Amino acid sequence: MSRTKGRVVLGKNPKENLDVAQKIYDKHLELGGQSPLLLLDDIDWKTTGPKIAVGLQAHTDAEFHKGEMEKQYAARDLQMPDITKAVKQSIALLKATFGDNPKKLADWGVNIDDSPKSKTTKP
Template sequence: MTRTAGRVVLSRNPKENLELAQKVYDKHVSLGADSPLRLLEDVDWSISGPKIADAKRSNEQAEFHKGEMEKEYAKRDLLLPEVVNALKTSIKLLKASYGGNPKKLTDWGISIDDTPKAKKPKE
């Protein structure tokens, strides 16, 4: 029977990585001086480990605000059609009112493009 080296599959999900880091850190702390992680030269779990809790809190806040953001976008999307309709109707009236000088619409904050349309190429 051959034995494989085994592949470690690390998630791309930050929350899952933080949960795994917490488990590794907890095991490291429980082993104390016997932890093999003490042999690492470039990683000091006594510094990195306590940062996990802050990272988890920040992730939770980000997820909360993401949900709040989606709720606000949904509210906006309910209101937007009426506002855009009012805007389009108003622009039509203003354009008709200033038919002789449509550039006056810029006084209302409306952009006017008076460049000639490009001709369609002949086939």
């Protein structure tokens, strides 16, 4: 029976990778001078290790703000029906008021497209 060499699966999720990095760093610190990671030429865990905490804190902060963002969008969405109704009715009144020159609605911040509609062709 042959043994598999094992396949390393590194996640695409930054949080999971930060957690793995923290575990590696913790084990490296635990082993001290006996850590095999001291053999790495291009990696200095004395420099890289502390960056993990910074990355984890940034992730935690981002997740907090993501939740706050969703709350603010929900608060905004509660206001939108009344605002949308007011905008539509106001535009209708202004359009009737400026019936001969609808481009005057642009003075009110309303985008006016007076180009003729193109005919759609059926495939």
